[in-house]
Amino acid sequence: MSQPAEADALVIGGGIVGAACAHEMARRGLRVRVLDNASGGATGAGMGHLVAMDDNPAELALSHYSIGLWNQLRTRLPAACAYRNCGTLWLAADNAEMDLARAKQAALAEHGVAGELLDGAALGALEPMLRKHLGGALKIPGDGILYAPATAHWLLHETPGVSCERATVRAIAAHRVELDDGRVLRAEYVVLANGLAARDLLPALPLRAKKGHLLITDRYPRQVSHQLVELGYAASAHASNGTSVAFNVQPRPTGQLLIGSSRQFDTLDPAIDADVLAPMLQRAVAYLPGLAQLNGIRAWTGFRAATPDGLPILGRHPQEKGLWLAVGHEGLGVTTAPGSGRLLASLMLGERPDIDAFAYRPERFATLAALPPAPGTAP
Structure with missing residues (x-):
């Protein structure tokens, strides 16, 4: 059963990347609803380091930018986030x-x-x-370092305009999310940010x-x-x-x-x-x-x-105009979460990002850029 839109944006995944995306969209006045199945994912299993990595220029640009954003947040982080x-x-x-x-x-x-x-x-x-x-x-x-699960929780529960629901998503499309209990949620923006599990909802992702x-x-x-x-x-x-x-x-x-x-x-x-x-x-x-x-x-x-090139996928899905992607962060999700969230929110709202977003665009991968088959044709 379809329900009326209760949010401007639906974020799938309440780990550190999804939480950062929700935080940034809410900062811009959007009503954000986060859907998470409480599996913990990579956020619950990683080291929580904030490190400037320079394997390639795009990796360094995003990690350095993100550390700067963490530094802006550090005085507000509660003790449970264990920032050092x-x-x-x-x-x-x-x-x-x-x-x-x-x-x-x-x-x-x-x-x-x-x-x-x-x-x-x-x-x-x-x-x-x-x-x-x-x-x-x-x-x-x-x-620096921080405790990522507590930090994600803080971003989700202390950011005005963000609400959270424990839910398992069964299917996604532009502007539309179907839950395993049969409910259908709609929003202007749907953000896929649940790490490796994103492959189950979008098999074309090269993760x-x-x-x-x-x-x-x-x-x-x-x-x-x-x-x-x-x-x-x-x-x-x-x-x-x-x-x-x-x-x-x-x-x-x-x-x-x-x-x-x-x-x-x-x-x-x-x-x-x-x-x-x-x-x-x-x-x-x-x-x-x-x-x-x-x-x-x-x-x-x-x-x-x-991802095949070691960089995250950040941006609008080339074929599903209401679907946005924030996945593929490998071992740098904690470091690059705030930069990823701010970059994605800027692209959504037509703002000029603080750093060049070209290297992270989804359409660099053929599986995402390819047009879907026409209805009634063989795949």
Whole structure:
């Protein structure tokens, strides 16, 4: 049974990206209704880092822009969001990798991201738990961390004009959402922002699952002050095949250490895979030998939604004019959520976005740009 429009926009997905989209649309005066099945998704499983990533210019533009927006929100975030401006140390394993650090510093500086090169001695003084004789590091002081589930909840429930409903969506179309209880909701704008699950509603989306493992330790007196990432992390993060691990450790405000990271393709099995978790932890201990003496209290997995080119899909569906897409953020959904939300809202309302939206356009993928078959014809 069709119901009259109760909102100007319907957002499918209440994770960090959907919440940011809802927040931005409501800021512009739209009535926004968020539909979420409470599965948690990637928002409930990720690390929650806010990191300027520079694998390509479009990735850096969106991540740097988004960190600036997080900085505008940071004083309003409640304690439960656990925001910390801890910065990131990109670690060079040896002197040869310091060349990578210098190149990264230059690339980030071109986009206004400040960075400081540290030699091995300075690095050891900052983070004495690291193994001795590392080559040094690039320090990015503007990076931070937050607790993404609490932050998404805050954006959804403390933004005037946003309402939330626990619901499972069965089908979507331009201006129309059908729920599994038979209700049909209508709105001027329908936003698909539910990560990997978006494939179930729009199979043409070129999204691929990347499974990841994380482990968190017990609480200890402060062991690490910065987010620690090896310089080889980007190669692992953007690999397109196989299984890979990289060193990534994040200090939580609780005194715990959150340990990552791994990537596996083409599996939707949520079970812990010892053949992946073990080398991930071995990699972590190789950089932080003292980790071997700490208790790990929980390990879990999650699934990132990756596009073929590693960039999110942000914009209007080429063939469904009332349907808007905010998916495919892979491992940068928390970092890039506010930028994605603001960019999408600007495009919806005919505003000029603060950054160039061309690289994220949905029609760059043939499966989305192709015209649907005419009625009555064979597919």
